[in-house]
Amino acid sequence: MKLVMQHPSRSALTLAVSAILATSMLASCAKTEETAETETVEVDTPSDDVVEEANIDTPAEQVAEATDADPFATAYDTVTVYSSRNEQLIQPLLDQFTATTGTPVELITDKEGPLMERMKAEGANSPADMFLTVDAGNLWQAGEQGLLQPLGSSLVNNNVPAKYRSADDLWTGLSLRARTIFYDPNDVSPSDLSTYADLADPKWKGKLCLRTSKKVYNQSLVSSMIEHYGAEKTEEIVKGWVANLAAPVFSNDTKMLEAIASGQCDVGIANSYYYGRILEENPDFSVKIFWANQGEGAEATGTHVNVSGAGIVKTSDNVAGARQLIEWLSSEQAQEEYASGDKEYPVKEGVDESVMLRSWGPFKQDDINVTVFGQRQAEATQLMDRAGYE
Ligand code: FE
DSSP states (O other), X not given: OOXXXXXXXXXXXXXXXXXXXXXXXXXXXXXXXXXXXXXXXXXXXXXXXXXXXXXXXXXXXXXXXXXXXXXXXXXXXXXXXXXXXXXXXXXXXXXXXXXXXXXXXXXXXXXXXXXXHHHXXXXXXXXXXXXXXXXXXXXXXXXXXXXXXXXXXXXXXXXXXXXXXXXXXXXXXXXXXXXXXXXXXXTOOGGGOOOTGGGGSXXXXXXXEOBOXXXXXXXXXXXXXXXXXXXXXXXXXXXXXXXXXXXXXXXXXXXHHHHHHTTSOSEEEEEHHHHXXXXXXXXXXOOEEEOTTOSSSTTOOOBEEEEEEEEEETTOSOHHHHXXXXXXXXXXXHHHHHHHTTTOEESSTTOOOOHHHHHTOOOOBOOSOXXXXXXXXXXXXXXXXXXXXX
């Protein structure tokens, strides 16, 4: 936790904001948070997620940053957020944003598909100012369907590396999740593991478990492989995965991880935060994490990393307020808690990871721009279909 000196001429207003922040943080600490994202295919087992004490800034620090930083000194009209992320994860942060800026927020939660349909149906009359969801593939879809407008924020550009932002400036990542390899340490040594492509090797026959290809996370992973290896080689890899399956594809990552723990399979691919949620509930969970595609050579492309993120809705009548909220969520003040709230990684460099994530060790991330996951989504879906990946 960093120490920030309080300015001696702190105003009464600042003290009042401090009190509000302290109260809202106590509330968010005390609340048992259900962190399951709203997902199209799966229903995840909700898990408790109490924000780690070590990751919460002092009110003094938050207020110091808020009063020193111009972009958060102006209060705008109510920002209406259409969000597919879990309300218990997002609402405490929105409360902090309002306490900091004076800008009110209305949160409307549903799955990303229905939210996009709703925005299209509402057209120019949509109350939505900001769209918040997971996966660059989903954000890209919203942009493709004409639902977003350019962010136009130098602050976001400074906070978020370009590879985690839309190539057209239509959306930005706000947190990171790794999609990597998990294994049963009773049957597999880390030295047996290397890359996603290696899971197609016949040595894994009857040992691999995968989630359904209908989930956007796998579409994004395969999109990244097409980008790196080309379609032909990627199709061979995916066919190899299918040939190695130990069980029919799973409806969600949590069930797949539990199948590794139960011995049904030896290896699989999942998003890091699902593993984090299970570990928080059960620190003795036997499955281990392996960072894919590290090391040297042509296949050492780095572990596949995706984003959760947001964009400003094209028909918004409060662009300045929506931009302020996205800027705030990308700021140091919000990043640590936003990421740790669901066992994700901060998107802003230099912001601390949670204790659990640090325990998994550092890894090299894939460097391709996440926009590619959307651009190649249709190609990836067709390829997986051809390869028999259900
Ligand atoms: Fe998820």
